[in-house]
Amino acid sequence: MGKVGIFSPSLQINTATNMTDLNSVVNECYNYLELIGCLRLLSTLSDKYMLVKDILFYHVIKRVQAPFESFKQGLKTLGVLEKIQTYPEAFCNILCHKPETLSAKILRDLFTVHTLPDVQALGFWNSYLQTVEDGKSATTMEDILIFATGCSSIPPAGFKPTPSIECLHMDFPVGNKCNNSLTLPITSTYKEFQENMDFAIRNTLRLGKEESSHYNEH
Structure with missing residues (x-):
């Protein structure tokens, strides 16, 4: 063969x-x-x-x-x-490589902005990272990284391509693991932004675990 x-x-x-x-x-x-x-x-x-x-x-x-x-x-x-x-x-x-403990600053520096961002949405993003770090969110730093890149920690050699973010007029965030990108929703309030981020990230990861479990069973 x-x-x-x-x-x-x-x-x-x-x-x-x-x-x-x-x-x-x-x-x-x-x-x-x-x-x-x-x-x-x-x-x-x-x-x-x-x-x-x-x-x-x-x-x-x-x-x-x-x-x-x-x-x-x-x-x-x-x-x-x-x-x-x-x-x-x-x-x-x-x-031995030991994964770096993720923080709001590390994720903020990790994701670059490739397009002209919505200033308010970017501000909400920074606030959201701090909220997650403070334990006041349904998600964790690892959840966010998995949602955008598929990895729970930053690889020793880094990411290729470099993780990026953009802001679009949409209700929920979208993670693209193929190019390590995260699309942020543009909302009118921070409360709506956090709720939509939490909902999308947690449900996407839950569905991913269920699909993985179903595959392993078969």
Whole structure:
């Protein structure tokens, strides 16, 4: 078969609903499964879960073992590995990324304004961020970031493209995770602005969780 994405075979196998479909997918991916050492006899439909587990184990564990061992050997050269193993807590802050605690200022600086904004709506946005930070909103800072970008924290390498905001004459905000943009509603009062922001963000995230749960069940 042609070039195979890491998760494509796993998804195809996992979503097979009968043995005919399952065997068809396995035959299609035969060369790939043989290459990574995951060929196994499938006698029942439930065997597909063990096959998917084997595929994921290969990519997450076995495939990175050689590079990982090479990395360890490099650390041993100057005695760094020994120090890490002796003082793991001291090296944790250096080697492990810890998500930055989100605040009103961080989100305010994170989102750039690419178009001429509505001054009042932008003022409402700044007030809203402070309201959320003070715990006086139904949403959290993480909710806002997820709504606009799909991420609950700022990645170590930052976002690409840079998160942006614009203001439009609409009732509710719109988050576009493809380009990390947030469209703010233009309302007459701050109360209406906050209620609409809270409603849209919370319901969008709730629907997203329900869809994810439904997918996992199947």
